[in-house]
Structures are given as C-alpha cells and as structure tokens.
Amino acid sequence: xxxxxxxxxxxxxxxxxxxxxxxxxxxxxxxxxxxxxxxxxxxxxxxxxxxxxxxxxxxxxxxxxxxxxxxxxxxxxxxxxxxxxxxxxxxxxxxxxxxxxxxxxxxxxxxxxxxxxxxxxxxxxxxxxxxxxxxxxxxxxxxxxxxxxxxxxxxxxxxxxxxxxxxxxxxxxxxxxxxxxxxxxxxxxxxxxxxxxxxxxxxxxxxxxxxxxxxxxxxxxxxxxxxxxxxxxxxxxxxxxxxxxxxxxxxxxxxxxxxxxxxxxxxxxxxxxxxxxxxxxxxxxxxxxxxxxxxxxxxxxxxxxxxxxxxxxxxxxxxxxxxxxxxxxxxxxxxxxxxxxxxxxxxxxxxxxxxxxxxxxxxxxxxxxxxxxxxxxxxxxxxxxxxxxxxxxxxxxxxxxxxxxxxxxxxxxxxxxxxxxxxxxxxxxxxxxxxxxxxxxxxxxxxxxxxxxxxxxxxxxxxxxxxxxxxxxxxxxxxxxxxxxxxxxxxxxxxxxxxxxxxxxxxxxxxxxxxxxxxxxxxxxxxxxxxxxxxxxxxxxxxxxxxxxxxxxxxxxxxxxxxxxxxxxxxxxxxxxxxxxxxxxxxxxxxxxxxxxxxxxxxxxxxxxxxxxxxxxxxxxxxxxxxxxxxxxxxxxxxxxxxxxxxxxxxxxxxxxxxxxxxxxxxxxxxxxxxxxxxxxxxxxxxxxxxxxxxxxxxxxxxxxxxxxxxxxxxxxxxxxxxxxxxxxxxxxxxxxxxxxxxxxxxxxxxxxxxxxxxxxxxxxxxxxxxxxxxxxxxxxxxxxxxxxx
Ligand code: 9GP
Numbered sequence: 001x002x003x004x005x006x007x008x009x010x011x012x013x014x015x016x017x018x019x020x021x022x023x024x025x026x027x028x029x030x031x032x033x034x035x036x037x038x039x040x041x042x043x044x045x046x047x048x049x050x051x052x053x054x055x056x057x058x059x060x061x062x063x064x065x066x067x068x069x070x071x072x073x074x075x076x077x078x079x080x081x082x083x084x085x086x087x088x089x090x091x092x093x094x095x096x097x098x099x100x101x102x103x104x105x106x107x108x109x110x111x112x113x114x115x116x117x118x119x120x121x122x123x124x125x126x127x128x129x130x131x132x133x134x135x136x137x138x139x140x141x142x143x144x145x146x147x148x149x150x151x152x153x154x155x156x157x158x159x160x161x162x163x164x165x166x167x168x169x170x171x172x173x174x175x176x177x178x179x180x181x182x183x184x185x186x187x188x189x190x191x192x193x194x195x196x197x198x199x200x201x202x203x204x205x206x207x208x209x210x211x212x213x214x215x216x217x218x219x220x221x222x223x224x225x226x227x228x229x230x231x232x233x234x235x236x237x238x239x240x241x242x243x244x245x246x247x248x249x250x251x252x253x254x255x256x257x258x259x260x261x262x263x264x265x266x267x268x269x270x271x272x273x274x275x276x277x278x279x280x281x282x283x284x285x286x287x288x289x290x291x292x293x294x295x296x297x298x299x300x301x302x303x304x305x306x307x308x309x310x311x312x313x314x315x316x317x318x319x320x321x322x323x324x325x326x327x328x329x330x331x332x333x334x335x336x337x338x339x340x341x342x343x344x345x346x347x348x349x350x351x352x353x354x355x356x357x358x359x360x361x362x363x364x365x366x367x368x369x370x371x372x373x374x375x376x377x378x379x380x381x382x383x384x385x386x387x388x389x390x391x392x393x394x395x396x397x398x399x400x401x402x403x404x405x406x407x408x409x410x411x412x413x414x415x416x417x418x419x420x421x422x423x424x425x426x427x428x429x430x431x432x433x434x435x436x437x438x439x440x441x442x443x444x445x446x447x448x449x450x451x452x453x454x455x456x457x458x459x460x461x462x463x464x465x466x467x468x469x470x471x472x473x474x475x476x477x478x479x480x481x482x483x484x485x486x487x488x489x490x491x492x493x494x495x496x497x498x499x500x501x502x503x504x505x506x507x508x509x510x511x512x513x514x515x516x517x518x519x520x521x522x523x524x525x526x527x528x529x530x531x532x533x534x535x536x537x538x539x540x541x542x543x544x545x546x547x548x549x550x551x552x553x554x555x556x557x558x559x560x561x562x563x564x565x566x567x568x569x570x571x572x573x574x575x576x577x578x579x580x581x582x583x584x585x586x587x588x589x590x591x592x593x594x595x596x597x598x599x600x601x602x603x604x605x606x607x608x609x610x611x612x613x614x615x616x617x618x619x620x621x622x623x624x625x626x627x628x629x630x631x632x633x634x635x636x637x638x639x640x641x642x643x644x645x646x647x648x649x650x651x652x653x654x655x656x657x658x659x660x661x662x663x664x665x666x667x668x669x670x671x672x673x674x675x676x677x678x679x680x681x682x683x684x685x686x687x688x689x690x691x692x693x694x695x696x697x698x699x700x701x702x703x704x705x706x707x708x709x710x711x712x713x714x715x716x717x718x719x720x721x722x723x724x725x726x727x728x729x730x731x732x733x734x735x736x737x738x739x740x741x742x743x744x745x746x747x748x749x750x751x752x753x754x755x756x757x758x759x760x761x762x763x764x765x766x767x768x769x770x771x772x773x774x775x776x777x778x779x780x781x782x783x784x785x786x787x788x789x790x
Contacts, residue, residue: 067116071609109143127211130790317407629674
C-alpha cells in the first residue's frame with residue numbers, strides 16, 4: 001500500500017494531472033484529483049493480482065454481460081481501501097465538503113436493472129474473494145437514459161456519463177480487435193472461411209475493480225467500437241463533410257447507446273450487432289491471453305471459465321466453435337466439447353419477451369457462418385440425445401435460450417423457486433435430457449456497498465456490537481441477535497433508522513420540494529417499472545386507502561409515505577401510464593387536507609444506483625409484490641432486508657428464501673403462489689370476479705376509470721382501469737384483497753415502535769446469507785472450478 005499521504009497525492013494530482021491551482025479548483029477538479037489518488041492505490045494491488053495469476057497459471061473467470069450497473073466508484077474504492085477517515089480529514093483540512101465531492105461523480109449506468117447490478121456486485125465479490133476474473137461488456141457512450149418527470153409523465157433524455165473524463169478507466173489503444181459482419185462464407189471440405197463484408201474495431205478500456213481491504217483487484221474490460229478508417233479524406237476534400245464522417249459515425253453507433261429501442265428492424269439489427277461485437281471481441285481476447293502462456297488449445301477449459309449473463313452473449317457458443325474449428329483446426333465435435341466445457345449460462349427471467357430469439361433472415365445476413373454452425377450444433381445435439389423436439393433453430397428463428405443451454409456445461413437459475421420453474425417450464429425438455437445441467441445459485445448483494453458504505457449509521461452500530469469481520473463474512477450478523485433483547489441497543493438501532501429517514505427527508509425537501517415527516521412509515525417500491533412488478537397494485541391500494549381515510553379520518557391510521565421510483569422502457573407505454581397515474585395520485589392525495597396527516601405519495605425521478613443507496617437505508621417497508629412466478633429473484637429485496645426494512649411480498653423469486661431466513665413472523669406475506677397464479681389464469685373473468693367480491697377494490701378501480709386523478713382529462717387513466725378489470729394478466733385484481741388485508745397488519749405492527757424495531761433488527765441479523773460473496777463461492781465450486789488466490 002502507498003506510503004504517501006492521501007492529501008499530498010490529491011494535491012499532486014490536482015497540480016500535475018489536472019493542471020489546476022488549488023485556489024481555482026472546482027468540485028470536479030477535486031473529485032478527479034481524489035479519484036486519481038485512490039486509483040493509484042488500487043493499481044498497486046491490481047498489478048500484484050495479475051502477477052500472482054500468471055505465476056500460479058490459475059484458471060480465470062470471464063463474466064460476459066451486456067450490462068454492468070456499477071454506479072459510482074469513488075466511494076467504493078475509498079471504503080474498500082479503508083481510506084474513509086483519511087479522505088474525510090484531508091478534505092476537512094482543505095476546507096472542502098467531502099460528501100459534495102463524492103456525489104459529484106456521475107453514475108456509470110451501463111445497465112437497466114437487476115441483471116446489470118448483479119454483475120457489478122459479482123465483480124466486487126470476485127475481487128474480495130481473490131478469484132482471478134475479468135468482466136467483459138460494452139463501453140456505452142450513453143448509459144440508461146435520464147428520466148425527468150414533466151406534467152407527471154416520464155421524459156427521456158440521453159445520459160452523458162462520459163461528457164467528463166471517466167477517472168477510473170485506462171484506455172488500451174493496443175488492444176484493438178477487428179470484428180466483422182455479413183459477407184460470404186467459403187466452405188472447403190469440413191472447414192469454412194468467413195469473409196465479412198464490413199468490420200469495426202473493438203478497443204478495450206480497463207477499469208480495476210478492487211475488493212475489500214484492497215487485497216485483490218480484477219479488471220472490467222469494456223469494448224468501444226471504432227471505425228477502421230476513421231475519416232474519408234477524399235470525400236471531405238470534395239466538400240462532402242457529412243459523408244466523410246459517416247463511416248466513423250456508423251461504427252461508433254454500435255457502442256453508442258445501452259439497449260437501443262429494438263421495436264424496429266434497424267433497432268434489432270443494431271442490438272444483434274452489439275451482442276456479437278462484445279462477445280466476439282471478448283473471446284478473441286480470452287484466447288489471446290491463453291495463447292500467451294499455453295500452446296495446447298485442447299486444455300482451454302482448465303484455464304478458462306466463461307459465464308454468459310443471460311442470453312445476450314449466447315452467440316459465444318457458435319463463435320467459440322468457429323474459432324476452435326475453422327481457425328484452430330479442431331474437429332467440429334472436439335470444438336463443441338471444448339467450448340461447452342468452458343461455457344456456462346445464467347438465466348435471469350422466464351418472461352417470454354425477454355428470452356431472445358432472432359429471425360433467421362437477420363441472423364444469417366449478419367452472421368452467415370454462425371447460422372450454419374447453429375444447425376450443426378443442433379444436429380450433433382439431436383444425434384447424441386433422443387429428441388428432435390428442442391433445437392436452437394426452428395420456426396424461422398434462432399432461439400438464444402436453447403442455444404445457450406445446449407452449449408453450456410452448467411445452466412443456472414437465480415433463486416430456488418426460479419430454478420425449479422426453469423426445470424418445469426422453459427427448459428423442461430432440455431432438463432429431462434440433461435438432468436445434471438441445471439443448478440441453482442441464489443443471487444446476493446455486496447455488503448460493502450449495500451450496508452457498509454450506504455448505511456454508515458447502521459454499519460457503525462453493527463461494528464461496535466460485533467466487530468467488523470461481518471464485512472466479508474456476512475453471516476456474522478447473526479451475532480446481533482443476542483443484542484436485540486437489550487433495550488438500549490434496540491433504541492440505538494431504531495435511532496439509526498430514524499436519522500437515515502430524517503436525512504432522506506431533508507434531501508427530498510432540498511431536491512424534490514417535498515419533505516416528508518420522518519415519523520411516517522416510509523413504504524418504498526423502487527425498481528424498473530413493469531406490469532409484473534405491479535406498481536399498479538401498490539398505487540391501487542394507495543387509492544383505496546385514501547378513500548377509506550377520507551370516509552373515516554379518525555380511525556387511528558398509521559401515517560405512511562408511499563415512495564416510488566423507477567424507469568419505464570421508452571416504448572413500454574403501459575408502464576409509462578403507471579408512472580403518470582402515480583404522479584397524478586400524488587398530486588391529489590398530497591393536497592388533501594383531510595388525509596395528509598396519514599398519507600403522502602412521492603415519485604422520485606431518475607432512479608439509479610446512487611438513489612437506491614439513499615433510499616434503502618431510510619426505508620421502513622420493502623414492497624416486493626410481483627405476480628408469483630414472474631420475478632426470477634430480485635436483489636433489491638435483499639438490500640432492504642439487510643438494511644432493516646421488513647418485506648411485504650409474494651412468494652416469488654428470492655422472497656421465498658428471504659422469508660425462510662428472516663422468519664415468517666418477520667415477513668408480511670400475501671397473495672397467490674406461482675401454482676395458484678397459473679390456475680387462476682384459467683378462470684374466465686378472474687378480474688371481474690375479484691372486483692365483484694371486494695367493494696373496496698371496485699371503488700378504487702372506478703376512481704381510476706372515471707378520471708378522479710385527472711380532472712379535466714377524465715379518460716387519461718381509463719386504459720389502466722380497463723386492463724385491471726379486464727385481461728389483468730398479472731392478476732392485480734385477484735391479489736388485491738389479500739394485499740389490503742396484510743397492509744393493515746403492517747399498519748398495526750408499525751404502530752408498535754419497539755416491536756417493529758425488533759422485527760427490522762431481526763431482518764438485518766438474519767440476512768447474512770444474501771451476500772454476493774456466498775453466491776460467488778457457489779459459482780466457483782459448482783460451475784467454474786476456479787479458486788481463490790488469497
Ligand atoms: O428480473 C430479474 C431479477 O428478478 C433478477 O434479480 C435479476 C438478476 O438475476 O435479473 C433480472 N432479469 C433481467 O434483468 C432480465 O432478464
């Protein structure tokens with residue numbers, strides 16, 4: 001570890017790296033100077049880790065993911081290197097506010113939600129555990145869009161995290177790999193030569209990811225698309241300036257935006273190009289690294305484990321076969337076996353719209369060689385297994401779920417329930433053929449970011465009570481249970497939550513023009529906006545509650561603040577309508593003098609990792625209310641439980657395991673099970689029946705239908721009301737009554753301050769199993785066959 005003082009290094013970087021006189025430096029300059037000073041210290045363990053990996057000729061894990069939702073890195077680095085006190089002190093003596101500097105960092109929002117955030121937690125845990133690993137993804141110029149709320153509606157603008165220099169990355173101009181598309185395939189005998197029609201270069205940018213206590217650092221390598229010929233000078237000289245720049249602009253398009261809207265043909269093509277682009281670049285990089293110290297390619301699986309995060313990198317199967325067979329001369333069968341021994345695949349959803357498939361036309365046009373390889377992979381699979389029913393190609397489509405399954409030696413789900421459902425539904429036939437292939441690895445979250453860093457009050461109390469070994473051994477939180485019966489300790493636990501709530505409330509007052517009373521229950525639902533996550537169930541219950549309080553204001557209501565945050569995909573209109581309904585309800589409800597002391601509603605715009613870090617420590621109640629069978633796992637649910645917010649939730653995803661761990665008396669369960677959901681769907685008029693049976697629900701739906709929350713535009717929310725009363729695929733109406741009933745149990749439980757604090761503390765004490773360190777250990781032993789070098 002560096003011998004110099006952090007403060008001296010900050011000043012040195014300010015002067016010599018940023019060229020700024022301290023007297024004129026702005027927040028940005030100080031933040032960059034601090035980041036460079038911290039980065040220097042990370043680089044030391046990064047190099048040491050790389051050397052150790054080479055010396056040990058260790059197996060490396062390669063995590064291929066379209067998304068890495070890393071958020072900010074400065075505080076992560078400071079916390080993991082245990083520099084917090086020194087950094088604070090340095091800024092104090094410089095007369096600057098440390099928190100302002102840290103919060104100046106833009107979020108790296110290279111992901112949509114859970115899948116991307118999981119990838120980020122996994123990288124941190126891999127480093128904490130000292131497992132040699134690389135994350136591979138795309139260096140999007142624009143991450144997930146910025147969400148504004150205008151007139152209650154979501155408005156999207158581009159996110160610009162790279163408009164300032166990104167402090168953490170190292171550009172690798174020497175790592176520039178050509179990636180081709182389209183063109184012709186010439187087959188000679190067994191082998192084929194593919195001559196692409198167009199090509200772009202993939203340039204690597206490396207970010208070191210440091211683990212707890214700086215003992216190890218792994219690399220996140222993100223690919224940026226560059227034109228091979230940056231500029232057409234002849235056309236420029238002809239005066240065709242736009243045309244001269246076109247090749248450059250077209251090439252850059254590939255890494256310009258996270259998840260371009262793929263509702264159009266052009267959008268689909270771009271998406272497939274992105275997937276092939278980063279997967280092909282990563283595989284070539286992996287083989288290059290392997291070749292630098294090995295000369296027997298058949299031994300590849302001993303040194304290389306490649307994890308496919310969802311189906312986005314599924315093209316890795318045929319691409320690796322192509323590299324091994326066409327380019328390295330392995331027989332086709334050996335190439336498939338070798339590729340399969342390296343590859344494994346995580347499924348993150350059972351929703352049909354998220355299981356990718358590509359039309360053969362598009363696929364064959366962009367990747368002609370791969371299309372024939374998919375057919376050969378299918379044929380070999382069918383020959384080896386008594387089936388013709390499942391194949392990666394069929395009905396004019398290339399099915400990436402099937403392809404990933406067939407090309408992986410292990411396939412995993414992300415919670416026990418989800419893994420079971422995978423076996424019974426989407427992969428039923430394949431599972432029957434390969435009984436050992438599907439395994440479960442329940443998700444987890446890194447305690448460094450999701451407790452130690454985001455919740456200093458609670459983590460301070462924990463460390464005072466049981467020491468700090470919990471930080472990388474989270475099951476030690478169990479040691480808190482013996483403190484819970486101590487009234488003074490429980491008061492301290494409760495006070496930490498109250499202070500977090502007061503802090504959030506101040507922040508909301510300053511930034512949202514709305515400061516909530518911290519004595520209200522902070523009831524929080526923050527996640528992507530989606531019908532299956534049922535934010536509309538929550539807002540419907542809010543409406544019913546408002547109506548009931550108005551009817552009877554003196555019934556002793558437990559004051560609640562309903563907090564929402566989340567982004568809707570730009571072309572997902574129903575989800576956007578739900579955002580508008582929430583905002584419209586907030587406007588009416590918050591202005592109602594009768595209900596105001598008991599009920600407030602807020603939608604906080606632009607949900608991202610940093611906002612989650614603010615909201616979760618201040619939450620009293622965690623809303624995890626998806627239709628059972630639809631949420632593969634959830635990871636927000638784990639963060640809330642860990643930070644002492646009991647869950648109101650369905651038996652879905654990892655909620656099931658959270659309930660088992662924290663105890664059923666510390667979890668508010670409601671709603672149908674996954675099996676009951678399936679049965680209920682076959683009842684004609686299920687929604688109408690549910691509405692007829694519950695006058696409270698009928699009244700709330702009617703208020704939405706007739707435009708109570710959109711005076712002057714009374715049809716505005718009719719679509720939502722018709723959906724709930726009609727098709728209601730996600731069974732909002734059918735689960736409403738039970739949700740209402742359990743919410744009232746929550747009211748009474750919260751009114752008992754001590755009882756609630758106890759329940760919250762037990763959630764913290766019993767959530768240690770949900771550390772991503774535990775999850776990674778599972779992948780290491782059951783899937784990757786890698787090991788820790790610490
Ligand atoms: O929807 C799942 C979420 O339940 C899970 O926690 C997360 C990480 O495994 O993945 C999400 N899936 C996706 O984002 C897309 O498949």
